[in-house]
Amino acid sequence: MKSFMVFKRLLTQSTREQVYLDILNSKFDNALQVLRQTPRKELDYGLLQTFLSKSCQWGHIQSVDYIWYRFVMRFPILVVSPNLLCDIGNLALYEEKGFIPDQLYIHYLKFHSKKRGEYDPYKYELLRIRVESFARGTMDKTSFKEKWKMFLEDMDNQLPPTTEIKVRDFPFLVESMRDSTKHEIMELLFMKSGFSVQNRHSLPLLLNIFLLQPKYHMEFKIACFQKFSEIYSLALDDSLAILFRQCRNDGYYLSKLMDFAREKGITRLSPVASRAFLEGITGTTYHFKTRDYVDLLSKY
Known part of the structure; x- marks a missing residue:
């Protein structure tokens, strides 16, 4: 495994204690100002990990963004735990930091994925965040069909075929179907679209995304549900x-x-x-x- 630099603690003890105190008291703007002004070689690993974890916990995206870019991407010093990667991903998703989810997943593959079993909840969550980030970030710029294609490529084809997938995990994917025409939705549900589907929960997910669209009449939704159940032997x-x-x-x-x-x-x-x-x-x-x-x- 790659060795990591052990930093010398050259910050004055009083300044270092004040930074920790600011972090613990959620005064992240103050702590970030000190961090920006401090040479990289004077920062220690524990301080950076604590700052990243606490700022993510309290949703301070400016601190998370800075530490992630400078101390994970630009200078690969920190190894971030799977739990924290998922927390950062969810924060980035809702703060519309669309470039971060891909980086989180790559970091996870590099440092953690080989230690996990076949059914890996962290991999599921990080892939889900990628799909949702793409759906949100390209809401009006790409069609739902393109977003669905990404879901199939990133989740359906990457996870074990029996992995349970729930519609509640994809609010932005649900929202992104709003401008699709009835014909486009029916084509995805009932016609050969050229997309390979591996997971038995993926097509029910697509059906449920459609059922959650408010603009369609209940009679039509029930008819589609019944047709779906006649064609597919799925949950x-x-x-x-x-x-x-x-x-x-x-x-x-x-x-x-x-x-x-x-x-x-x-x-x-x-x-x-x-x-x-x-x-x-x-x-x-x-x-x-x-x-x-x-x-x-x-x-x-």
């Missing part, structure tokens, strides 16, 4: 939970969806889907039908 529980929430207080659609679930051979809904159904149908004129679905419902 439907998350999709049902989404539709149950959107059909809240509409007993007709809720009972129609439950009847369809039974027809498809679903024997037990997840606690999340069960709760969404019960909360949605309670108080409607169809509430009496709840007893017809007791065997499908889970406790929550």
Whole structure:
């Protein structure tokens, strides 16, 4: 493994203590000013690690940006832990620092990936951040199809094919579908797009992204959901939970969806889907039908 320079602590003890105190008291602007004025050779490893960790914890992107660029990218001094890489990635995502997520993933591959097993939550999170960063940063500049292609290349084709992928992890990817036409969405869902799909959760994710689009009528969403379930033998529980929430207080659609679930051979809904159904149908004129679905419902 590459050896790292051990810094001599040439900062005066009082200044060094004040910098630590500023960091611990979240006075990051003060600490950053000192850091910028201090020659690199006078800074010690522990101080930089503490500063990076605490400034990320409190969302001080200026400090994170400076330390990451100067002491990880320009001068590769720091080795950043997987947990902190993910925290930096999420901060960079919401601060729209689009160049950082790729660098985080490369750093992770270089120093940590070989130590992890096949199912690696850090790899999942860093790839997710890359996809979300691209979706957010190019919101109106690239089509949803291009963003979906990146998801397939970065996550579907990179992670084990049984890795669970949830729509709640991709709010910006969901938002980026808003300007897609109905034809474009149906083409991705039901026609051969030329994209290779490996993970059994990827197409349900695409369906769920569509179901979360507010501009489409419920009748059309349910029809697409039913068509999807006829074509693909894939998990439907998350999709049902989404539709149950959107059909809240509409007993007709809720009972129609439950009847369809039974027809498809679903024997037990997840606690999340069960709760969404019960909360949605309670108080409607169809509430009496709840007893017809007791065997499908889970406790929550």
